[in-house]
Structures are given as structure tokens and as C-alpha cells.
Amino acid sequence: MVKMFTGIIKTTGKIVDVKSEGKGKRTKIECKDEIKLKEGDSISIDGACITIEKVDGKIFEVFLSEETLKTTKFGRILRRGYPVNLEPALKIEDRFGGNFVKANVDGIGKIKKILKNREEMRIEIEFDKNFEKYLYQKAQIAIDGISLTLFERKGNRGIFKIIPYTYKNTTISLKRKEELVNVEFDIFAKIIENLLKGGK
Known part of the structure; x- marks a missing residue:
């Protein structure tokens, strides 16, 4: 299963x-x-x-x-x-309230910039160039298991806004520049890509 x-x-x-x-x-x-x-x-x-x-x-x-x-x-x-x-992992009886994540890591990213102020936190992550195709506006990308929405793309880098709840309840507040992160891209984008390739 x-x-x-x-x-x-x-x-x-x-x-x-x-x-x-x-x-x-x-x-x-x-x-x-x-x-x-x-x-x-x-x-x-x-x-x-x-x-x-x-x-x-x-x-x-x-x-x-x-x-x-x-x-x-x-x-x-x-x-x-x-x-x-x-x-x-989700159980059958659990209430579903997030995004579909398989926790199968696609690759490793690196944090290049962190911006913190009273209103918000933003992080800029560099990805392998092979993954640029998954960096589209509002893409759902799991960073260290946290489902985040891509706010802005810069080549093979993505910028993410961190909401207060995520900042308080995950390890995101402890991240440092140049730190490595596990990355999983949108499962539906990968399914569509596979279908367009003929299921290969």
C-alpha cells in the first residue's frame, strides 16, 4: 500500500x-x-x-x-x-487537510537566502537545474516535509513565504544559509509529465 x-x-x-x-x-x-x-x-x-x-x-x-x-x-x-x-503516515480514518505528499525525496536543495522581519519570513532555495520544470507559480513543493507554495521563481531557485503557524510549529525557524533540505515536487506535476511521456 x-x-x-x-x-x-x-x-x-x-x-x-x-x-x-x-x-x-x-x-x-x-x-x-x-x-x-x-x-x-x-x-x-x-x-x-x-x-x-x-x-x-x-x-x-x-x-x-x-x-x-x-x-x-x-x-x-x-x-x-x-x-x-x-x-x-495518514490512516484511512484521518481527516485530510493538506496536500498529497508521498515522502519520497526527489532531490536535495540548498538554502541561499533567508529574510526575516516582524511580518514574515522568506527563504530562497536553490534546486538542481534538472528540476526547473517543476518550479512554476504556486507549485506545491515539500521542503523537509513541509508543504510550501512557490511564491517566486528565479531560474533554478524558488522563493517561499513562511506563514506564522509554519514558523512556530516546524524546524523552518532554525534554518541557516547554505543548509541542505530534502525536496519533493508536486506529485500531480510528475504524474502529468509521466503521462505525456507515454507512461515510460
């Missing part, structure tokens, strides 16, 4: 332990708030869908495979104390 998410972060957490295991990393994360988790559940960690292997109170354990480390930012930033966004 395909796991789906909304891009609305349920809580944040921090990495409390990282151990090498083969070519992967066994990782423990402590949730800021209590959320219902159990072994075998899927959870979006900064936009990457991972299976929970153990749960102990607010701490859960996952295994990040070699492939996950290669295709996400985790291969470069994994360390104790690192803050992450968390969203459990």
Missing part, C-alpha cells in the same frame, strides 16, 4: 543517537510532543518516509539504509541534536 502524507507537520523532534550498521545508520529520534507511534508505522522524517522499528515513550528508532543516505540530505547532516520535522 502506498503511504501518503499531507505536508502538515504534526510535531518536531531531534536526533539523539546515531550508530553505523553495515552501510546504513541506526538512528534514534526524540519527539517534542507525544504522538501515537508503533513498530511498523511509516513516518516522514524531514520529508523522507521511514519505517519505525522500535518505540520507547517519546523516542523511536529507525534504520536509514545506504540508499536513503545517498538520496537524501541525511548522508551529509546526520548527527546528534539535529532537529527534524515529523509527520506519521
Whole structure:
């Protein structure tokens, strides 16, 4: 069954332990708030869908495979104390209130500019040039698991406005210039692209 998410972060957490295991990393994360988790559940960690292997109170354990480390930012930033966004996968009975997100990371972006003032926060993110086709006005793009709307495009860069709720309830307020982020582009744009290519 395909796991789906909304891009609305349920809580944040921090990495409390990282151990090498083969070519992967066994990782423990402590949730800021209590959320219902159990072994075998899927959870979006900064936009990457991972299976929970153990749960102990607010701490859960996952295994990040070699492939996950290669295709996400985790291969470069994994360390104790690192803050992450968390969203459990949708269940059938859950109310849907966001956008369709699969938590399958398409690539890695880099924050190039951050503007903060009393009214708002804006971030400018640089993407791989191969992804320019997905940078259209008001595109829905998941940045570290947060569903954001593209406000403005500059070549292979996108500017996003951050609303107060997102600023307060995600890790976005902790971001710094040159920091890496996991990126997932609009699922419907990718479906249409695939159909136009004849489903190849």
C-alpha cells in the first residue's frame, strides 16, 4: 500500500543517537510532543518516509539504509541534536487537510537566502537545474516535509513565504544559509509529465 502524507507537520523532534550498521545508520529520534507511534508505522522524517522499528515513550528508532543516505540530505547532516520535522503516515480514518505528499525525496536543495522581519519570513532555495520544470507559480513543493507554495521563481531557485503557524510549529525557524533540505515536487506535476511521456 502506498503511504501518503499531507505536508502538515504534526510535531518536531531531534536526533539523539546515531550508530553505523553495515552501510546504513541506526538512528534514534526524540519527539517534542507525544504522538501515537508503533513498530511498523511509516513516518516522514524531514520529508523522507521511514519505517519505525522500535518505540520507547517519546523516542523511536529507525534504520536509514545506504540508499536513503545517498538520496537524501541525511548522508551529509546526520548527527546528534539535529532537529527534524515529523509527520506519521495518514490512516484511512484521518481527516485530510493538506496536500498529497508521498515522502519520497526527489532531490536535495540548498538554502541561499533567508529574510526575516516582524511580518514574515522568506527563504530562497536553490534546486538542481534538472528540476526547473517543476518550479512554476504556486507549485506545491515539500521542503523537509513541509508543504510550501512557490511564491517566486528565479531560474533554478524558488522563493517561499513562511506563514506564522509554519514558523512556530516546524524546524523552518532554525534554518541557516547554505543548509541542505530534502525536496519533493508536486506529485500531480510528475504524474502529468509521466503521462505525456507515454507512461515510460
